[in-house]
Amino acid sequence: MDIIYPIGKGELKGAITPEKRDSWIKDLEDAPKLLRESVEGLSDEQLDTNYRDGGWTIRQIVHHLADSNINSYVRFKLAVTEDQPTIKTWEQSDWAMLKDATSMPVDVSLNLLDGLHQRWVVFLRALTEDDMKNKFVHPDGGIMTVEENIWNYSWHSRHHTAQITATRERKGW
Numbered sequence: 352m353d354i355i356y357p358i359g360k361g362e363l364k365g366a367i368t369p370e371k372r373d374s375w376i377k378d379l380e381d382a383p384k385l386l387r388e389s390v391e392g393l394s395d396e397q398l399d400t401n402y403r404d405g406g407w408t409i410r411q412i413v414h415h416l417a418d419s420n421i422n423s424y425v426r427f428k429l430a431v432t433e434d435q436p437t438i439k440t441w442e443q444s445d446w447a448m449l450k451d452a453t454s455m456p457v458d459v460s461l462n463l464l465d466g467l468h469q470r471w472v473v474f475l476r477a478l479t480e481d482d483m484k485n486k487f488v489h490p491d492g493g494i495m496t497v498e499e500n501i502w503n504y505s506w507h508s509r510h511h512t513a514q515i516t517a518t519r520e521r522k523g524w
Contacts, residue, residue, distance in 0.1 A: 375505035382508035417460035
């Protein structure tokens with residue numbers, strides 16, 4: 352198994368359908384619960400274990416998901432309320448090294464994700480077909496539609512949760 356990409360590299364395949372979008376939104380709805388389950392019962396020492404040599408700790412992955420999903424939620428809102436906005440990037444590796452990401456209890460980010468994802472899912476399920484086609488510009492990644500970004504964050508949440516569960520399996524936790 353690929354340690355970095357335990358569910359495979361994210362690749363959007365085929366046409367986007369309402370059924371696929373619904374499935375991806377369901378992934379986002381379930382993501383906080385699955386992430387919480389992935390770290391349940393881990394000690395601080397285990398949370399501070401790198402998921403791979405040179406990689407983030409499990410604690411940093413949890414806090415990264417909170418940081419990333421907050422940024423993404425704002426990007427969705429901008430894409431729906433503005434005409435093809437250029438979004439702000441953020442240095443995720445630098446954020447992962449900040450004190451809050453390296454030392455805070457994971458429950459802080461897990462609780463944040465619970466509320467964030469509740470709002471995010473309600474917001475996404477209310478979007479029209481036209482809203483789904485709205486776009487934003489990522490300075491590094493180019494133009495992305497709302498529906499493409501739904502897929503992206505469905506994959507992203509599953510990807511990082513799988514890094515944690517795969518680490519637990521390898522370590523016998």
